[in-house]
Amino acid sequence: MKRLCCSSNGFLILLWFCALTASAGDLPRPIEPYVNDFANLLSESERESLRKRLRSIRSERGLEITLVTQQQKSADWQQRSIESYATALFNEWGVGNRERNDGIMLLIIVADREARIELGKFYGREHDGNMQRLMDRKLVPLFREQQWYEAMHRALDGFEQLHRSPESPLPVESDSGPVLWLLGLGGAAALTGGAGLVWFRRHQRNKPRQCQRCLGAMVRLSEDIDDRHLDKGQQKEESLGSVDYDVWKCTYCDNVEIIPYKAWFTSAETCPQCRKHTGKSERTPYSPAAGGYYLNITCQHCQHHWSRFVRHSQSGGSSGGFGGGSSGGGGATGRW
Template sequence: MHKLISGIVGILLSATFASAQSFPDYDELYVNDFAFILSEEEEATIRNKLVELRKERDIEFTVVIIDSMFSYGHNGDIEPFATGLFNEWGVGDAGRNDGVIMLIAVNDRLMRIEVGSGYGTDKNIPMKNIIDTTITPQFKNGKYFVGISRGVDSVIRELTGVWPGEFDATSTERALNATKRTADRVGDWIYAIWTALAGGAYFLFRRWQRNRPRRCPNDRSKMERIQEDLDDDYLEAGQITEERVKSVDYDVWHCMRCDHRTIEGYKRWFSGYGACRSCGYKTLDSDTTILESATTTSTGLKRVDYACKHCHDSWSVKRVIPKQSSSSSSSGGSSFGGGSSSGGGASGSW
């Protein structure tokens, strides 16, 4: 009889929890920290990445942090709660079902990356790898922001093939960002040593490459480099101007036997000069004037004045300044796109 009563009580309690289960209402589309573990600055950092993702790829990705699922009447695995929350909010485009939720239950020490049904099962293993290798190791050390931020980066990279902030980046900018990510992972002091060694090695290589002996292409005899203060006699007027504005430095190598000369140019880093549309030399200077400042509701306008220091060609162009991003305007008063999930994604604990 006692066991029967206990069983009935258990069933009633389970039914009570099931009927009482609810989900939080979102305050915005990007970061909902109901556990208050992130600072405003940390929230803004994560939000900016998610705003950019939606702007560039039209993918809805939201981060949700709660104290415990028990607070919402759920006492069990995180998977059904995450799927229910996903479908309750309708994350993602209703036609593509490509939304993503990163759910962290702090006191339960559980998390899940839930993806829309449009991904099928293709993202289950990648999301599991991101959780196990990028996010939860940081959570174990109490570094919630670091884990979430890096996890968001990795998820965006998995979905789009591009890291946050690199949708319109040049190859040089992407290489620099990759170096910064390396710094985040190996530590600043190790990175400083690595950068110094790499920079020193590159400097020595460039110095060797520039100073190594040259052989004449005609008779293979050893060539001599003409002194810097005398090589202008062998340079074109545009090359002399490039040296004067310090955008390019030239070396002139001379063969004493056949009088052959080789001219080699070395571009200066961060010179600030571009290539002129008329003469082609790297002697083009520019100056920007803001005509109309951009706001969160309207674009702005700027004028860029170009002037070549060599051929003296000059022209101006007007360019639109994009609207300023605003977390309040981009998240407040909006709703998700009506997407759904069938339980795809991955979970983890720490």
Template structure:
């Protein structure tokens, strides 16, 4: 009898799947704090939590948006994306009426990462930037077993996403078109031409009622898109003159076929170039691959993506009036400097339904963002 009871206890303890925390049980962070770490070993270091709080407070103080990071062990049996969206809307991350919030949610034991975007910052460009943050900053760091760098890089990327969103830049120019990207000066060699490289774009639907299906579909589409983009970039090229296959030059070799501005873009990491060389014709073609997730801006003088942007607050936004910032872009290629001033929206008072302890203020999301796993 005792033996049977012993096996029953062992089964109950080890044979029952671990159940995750519920949305209602996730504690709201104290006002001024934007991180929650419910992992059993408290994965996030104090330094990273302080860095996330610094980034999030800077956004909130300027009235540009709100950024939250939440880590739990597991959400089982609830899908992580469904859990993250419910948590986002329960807390109301973002300013009421602007819906300018972003949540980086990590189910650490499940190896799942979710980005939830507020309805005000989930346009096509924002979705594209979200996918880039997930694919370039978050998932690779988790695969390297560096969760703190994943969170730090993800928070930095989402802060830039909100700052660069159309919501906060209503007068910004339209995104660069293929014609614009292909309009740069060609390389110094007359035989080299520039063509626009293919780029993948994955848009997530924010109105899909089945969130579990939505999360899975987003992951599949994202993986297919990245794989397809890599294949298109490296697929064999034929020379149109002689019909022979071209060879893709290495990074050291292709510099000889790039002009100084293009080499500067590559050194800064804002643009990557491939040179496909035909040995028979001694002819090369240059293909341009702009990076979606880059802090550099296109210089209005030389047209290369070599401008480093800095901003200075001239007047802080308050609950009564908006603010003003001075934005300076200094080109790292031609040293051209442009300065402009932009208005920022006034701060929005938290809705009465929000908890007095919560830093969030009444934002809403329909499910836009990105999913990742490692």
């Protein structure tokens, strides 16, 4: 019995060691958070153009997207799928905001003629269908023609759209029988699930309400009228897009109920002084020595100032300026 114990301990240690090596192995280190063109598919000016776009996406909405190309998967990963490789790379680098987990990676493995869109944990599996569609219809045809630069811009279009409205599927274009096309798609079920979720949310929000005070029926006021019932801070939140308020009014007793809906994606910080979601932040340049950067935040409502240090890397400054986000393996794969 004792011996069994020991050997099972040894086995566990071995497993643990394997897990350690498998989790990192010889994954490449990022050169920068935007364009890691290890396979040299792009010219310097193309890289610069993509970098510029990625930098502004990141500064304007806090969305981290990274583009990665490699001739081959790293040696330890040759026998493994691009899916598991992409997830490992994403998590090793920590792509995306650590709290929101909304990062996105596009990985191209040239020799294998494979590409992977890897999504942060936030997005949930219902978005895989959208990304598969982007991959199959927009990206793979360009990859086949080796139009890498064009493909990356199309990918960014799709990612921006996903991030803007994560609950709604990408619009179906009318160029080729969308219904038939949808039917043929493996992700059709996922897409339907996503649409159902959107419907459910909208339904919940539009559902008739009963007055808490007199049990009378309430009506929802339109956006321009409802502003009169919101205080200055709430109006600021609405104008910054950080919180959307629905105002319901009782048709009998004039009781008013205000229901906040916090935005899924917002770069607005919560002000420690007035508690409104109206803090606008500016970040100082990344300091490798400190392993992070400062956010200088100003409340757009009460003008309170504060700042906060954001530590960047999970592994001692090696993650190259990513936010520490992680992926649960969602996304889409393309082959050509």
